[in-house]
Amino acid sequence: MKTRAAIVEGPGEPFRLVELDIDDPRSDEILVRVKAVGLCHTDLTIKEMLPAEMFPRVFGHEGAGVVEAVGAEVEGVAVGDHVVMSFRSCRECDRCRSGGVGYCEQTMALNYMGYRTDGSTTLHRDGADVSASFFGQSSFSELAIGNADNVVVIDPDVDLAVAAPFGCGFQTGAGAVLNTIDPDPASSLVVYGVGAVGLAAVAAASARGVETIVAVDTKDSRLDRAVRYGAVGVNPTDLPDGAFVDRIRELTAGGATAGVDTTAVSGVIAQAVRALAPRGTLVVVGLGESRLELDAVDLMQNGKIVRGCIEGDSDPQTMIPDLLAMQSAGALPLDELVTTYRFDEINTAVADVTAGEVVKPVLVF
Known part of the structure; x- marks a missing residue:
């Protein structure tokens, strides 16, 4: 499959829109058509910090969208569900089992290294691997692959552009x-x-x-x-x-x-x-x-x-729905912090948030 994504070619480089190939979801994966994705300070900081050998790379870790395909082993998520994507955790180690999913023993491998745990990547360009799976999603892309542990089903009436930043920030x-x-x-x-x-x-x-x-x-x-x-x-x-x-x-x-x-x-x-x-x-x-x-x-x-x-010592599977419920009730009016940009305006959004002209830029497709 083809997807349009914002790629970073090297440390400190700007985002550039390109067409990439994305894998079909595996049996334990979920394919999401991203409708909105928040631009987070972490995206900007880490793209400056990583060594050159970890590029080219697709960032993005506050994706929200609609499920297009679900692997055979996935439970609790169905095609057509509206979802917010958050960080990954193994859900099996002692830290995860004790409630500290943000401190998972596999955090680095699942969120930062740029590939699946078997060393494969979800995105490719002209047959070459592109580092992806950032926070288990790399959602600066029209299509993104997630997993049951970091894809959170939400009420379809919630504005996805407002919901996206709840994935991290x-x-x-x-x-x-x-x-x-x-x-x-x-x-x-x-x-x-x-x-x-x-x-x-x-x-x-x-x-x-x-x-x-x-x-x-x-x-x-x-x-x-x-x-x-x-x-x-x-x-x-x-x-x-x-x-x-x-x-x-x-x-x-x-x-x-x-x-x-x-x-x-x-x-x-x-x-x-x-x-x-x-x-x-x-x-x-x-x-x-x-x-x-x-x-x-x-x-x-x-x-x-x-x-x-x-991540606020949160478990996204419970925390994101709870926070969205608070917002819906008027107790947590964070929607007013969001400024939307077209996906192809990503570098403008970076400039605006860096200058302090906006609080929370969200890219919409």
């Missing part, structure tokens, strides 16, 4: 609050970086009834959106040098109960930890700098916790 931000922190209304939460993931975290905290929510960003347009979700906005560039942590402590009555960092910037994380209340927790969800410098005395003496979080 919205699920990550909301899940970090609802699953990982699980705040009570009397707590305080600070979200550092309020792009799509951060705003999902703010909206989830508001839905949970958290009394004090603070949003931190250097872009006032993003802070304005966070304020509409019930947060107090803080732009660090408006404060005198050295005043940032004191301002957060002032807004949170002496220190935040919890924080979510989406920036992955070492200096921001260090200040976020300092701004925590004793026994407070900072959840780190961003992908970026690999080393941190933290005040070990502060951590120990004040019982503070810094922990990572993958």
Whole structure:
């Protein structure tokens, strides 16, 4: 079969639309005609990080569409179903069985390496393999192959362009609050970086009834959106040098109960930890700098916790339907963050989100 896909030829290269060959789905696979796919920071970050030998490659991991074919071994998914595609997990290892599907022992092989676990690829060009299966889907393509563990059936009345970002970005931000922190209304939460993931975290905290929510960003347009979700906005560039942590402590009555960092910037994380209340927790969800410098005395003496979080500690099979139900009920109005682009406008969408002109670009076919 033929499919039109956005290919990246090498590290840091732009997306380019080409025609590729896609395999028929195997007995354990699902073929999805992608109708919409979110553009995520992870797509842009990893395409810069991977070595040249892992290209050419098709990214995309927030696909939503309609099932065209189902392998004979697949249960629970049928032709014609509307689906959101998310990350893969084996569902068999100890981590998966204990509920931590985001920490699956096979995470790297199933989501990042560019091929199936047997070494084959789902996409080809002129007889040569193209690295694919990104998050088990590579959905920057009109057709994508997924599996029962990462294809989530949703209500056909849901707008697929709105549903797509729940496959990763919205699920990550909301899940970090609802699953990982699980705040009570009397707590305080600070979200550092309020792009799509951060705003999902703010909206989830508001839905949970958290009394004090603070949003931190250097872009006032993003802070304005966070304020509409019930947060107090803080732009660090408006404060005198050295005043940032004191301002957060002032807004949170002496220190935040919890924080979510989406920036992955070492200096921001260090200040976020300092701004925590004793026994407070900072959840780190961003992908970026690999080393941190933290005040070990502060951590120990004040019982503070810094922990990572993958995909909001979510199981997509239950979390995505739950979040979509919250949105449908008006409790999680993330649809207003979405800006749609034609699929062939992918590089324009990249430029716009990088410049901060849009929050969540979604490509539609």
